[in-house]
Amino acid sequence: MSLFRLLSRSLRCSSSNPVNPLIYSSSRSFAFSSAEEAAAERRRRKRRLRIEPPLHALRRDPAAPRPPRDPNAPRLPDSTSALVGPRLNLHNRVQSLIRSGDLDSASATARHAVFSSTRPTVFTCNAISAAMLRARRLEDAINLHTFFFVQSNLVPNVVSYNILINTFCDSGNVDEALKVYQHILASAPFSPSAVTYRHLTKGLVDSNRIGEAMDLLREMLNRGHGADSLVYNTLMAGFIDLGNMDKALELFDELRERCKVYDGVVHATFMEAYFKQGKDKEAMDSYQSLLDLKFKMSPVTCNVLLEVLLKHEKIKEAEKMFEHMLDSHTPPNFTGINTDTYNIMVNECFKKGRFLESIEVFHRTGVKPCMMDVGCYNNIIGKLCENGLVAEAEKLFDEMPGKSVIPNAATYGFLIDGCFEGGRIEDALNYFEKMVSGGDGASKVDVSFYNKMFERLVKVGSVSSAMEIFGKMAERGLKPNSISYELLIDGLCKEGDLDRARHLLEDMLKSGAAASSEFREKVLDAFAQAGRVEEVERLLGEKTSSFAPQAQQEYVEHLQNA
Structure with a gap:
């Protein structure tokens, strides 16, 4: 075939199948130099x-019918993906209020958000309910659950129900807790968790209904849940308290058959039982049998074992356990120790009178240091101040910012108490000012803390300093209550500054604060001794005839003779 014919055929092919220039320009030639390159x-x-992916894979056919939504399908609770944007900001704001101890503001913030465009997630609702439970405000925890998940139509998750069950059990209302459990089985789009059975079992055992607790254990197993060792432990402890050690051991054998790895808290329960019976050898044999299994135990489990060992003077074994926890602490791979561990060891040092050794224990670290929190610092600072070691407590306070730990009102409270006990009034005032002024480690301070400060200052005869603090309360958005006024007026009366006391009494009555009968008597006595009882009679609404001049003189003489 001639060259001319070949060229003509290629041109005809090109005209019948034109190549898109855009595709051609972005495509790569398929002539590869090797099979590997291809x-x-x-x-x-x-x-x-x-x-x-190609665009046609992402397009949805608008003509295709969508699957119908089942109107009877249960609504599902929020997933963690809902905790973003404004809802995450709301959650963080509520959590900050909880950490500061202002549960009322945290509750109000979450409840008001229900009526806004940024409705709280189930995680925010659970956070404030759990905080109320920890603070033993059980009625508030129940009311919040009703408000969020019944009245406001938010969808609870299993944690929400567990908090409610725990609240009912702690309040001694186990029957209501069982109703919540039955509601989960009948209506919830999820099953009860192991935590659900832990709360219910403990509530039944605490209510002397151990037979029902055993039935609940069997129901848990029949529903396909694993053999939770903490549920078993609650039942074993219940039978031990009833003096039925054989039944407790039978349950322990059943647990070991069902679980190759279980919680070491079970051994702590048996150790405590043996120690109470004076069977130290059996108690330590149980402890050794746990160590022989070489489980990797969580800090919570180890802490329970530590407490049992220290309680029964097994100091050597407890120190060895503490060393093992320090060595195994290799976060993020494994957390071997927590702040509660340090609190247990520090408390033991104070119990034995080894105050300075407690600071050494507090600073001990293993392979990696443990992240301390403000509660851990407060524990040792408070105990040092109580035992007159304020200087050592201040050193720990000074190191807190370097460890990214923010002092709270309790931290300052311990230092202020220690300074007052040591006669360091100026230092106490400096700590108080530092706390309320928003300086380093700003913390929310309520009126009760101010009242405690007034009481201390009046007691040491520094009423003028108390009045200075009182004068700044309004600047910080705090309104004094009747206790605030009574403490200051009483202090002014004792110092003989009746003019300021009368002015403060006027402010008190104008503010609507109620004056107790005992306080009224004190004020009347103080002004009667100075011959000025009529001034406060008018303020307090007392009948002036009850203190006619002659009667007033007799009353003054009576007080002087007394």
């Missing part, structure tokens, strides 16, 4: 299709 190109194209 395989690499195929992998590149497949990878690109996975990352950027």
Whole structure:
């Protein structure tokens, strides 16, 4: 075939099948120099299709009918993906209020958000309910659950129900807790968790209904849940308290058959029982049998074992356990120790009178240091101040910012108490000012803390300093209550500054604060001794005839003779 004919045929093919220039320009030639290069190109194209699928794969046919939504399908609770944007900001704001101890403001913030465009997630609702439970405000915890999940139509998750069950059990209303459990089984789109059975079992055992607790254990197993060792432990402890050690051991054998790895708290329960019976050898044999299993135990489990060992003077074994926890602490791979561990060991040092050794224990670290929190610092600072070691407590206070730990009102309270006990009034005032002024480690301070400060200052005869603090309360958005006024007026009366006392009494009555009968008597006595009882009679609404001049003189003489 001639060259002319070949060229003509190629042109005819091009005209019948024109090549898109855009596609051609972005495509790569398939003439590869080797098989390896061709395989690499195929992998590149497949990878690109996975990352950027073709548009037709993303389009939904508008004419295609959508599957109908089942109106009877249960509504599902929020997933963690809902905790973003404004709802995450709301959650963090509520959590900050909880950490500061202002549960009323945290509750109000979450409840008001229900009526806004940024409705709280189930996680925010659970956070404030759990905080109320920890603070033993059980009625508030129940009311919040009703408000969020019944009245406001938010969807609870299993944690929400567990908090409610725990609240009912702690309040001694186990029957209501069982009703909540039955509601989960009948209506919830999820099953009860192991925590559900832990709360219910403990509530039944505490109510002397151990037979029902055993039935609940069997129900848990029949429903396909695993053999939770903490549920078993609650039942074993219940039978031990009833003097039925055989039944407790029978349950322990059953647990070991069902679980190859279980919680070591079970051994702590048996150790405590043996120690109470004076069977130290059996108690330590139980402890050794746990160590022989070489479980990786959580800090919570180890802490329970530590407490049992220290309680029964097994100091050597407790120190060895503490060393093991320090060595195994290798976060993020494994958390071997927590702040409660340090609190247990520090408390033991104070119990034995080894105050300075407690600071050494507090600073001990293993492979990696444990992240301390403000509660851990407060524990040792408070105990040092109580035992007159304020200087050592201040050193720990000074190191808190370097450890990213923010002091709270309790921290300052311990230092202020220690300074007052040591006669360091100026230092106490400096700590108080630092706390309320928003300086380093700003903390929310309520009126009760101010009242405690007034009481201390009046007691040491520094009423003028108390009045200075009182004068700044309004600037910080705090309104004094009747106790605030009574403490200051009483202090002014004792110092003989009746003019300021009368002015403060006027402010008190104008503010609507109620004056107790005992306080009225004190004020009348103080002004009667100075011959000025009529001034406060008018303020307090007393009948002036009850203190006629002659009667007033007799009353003054009576007080002087007394």
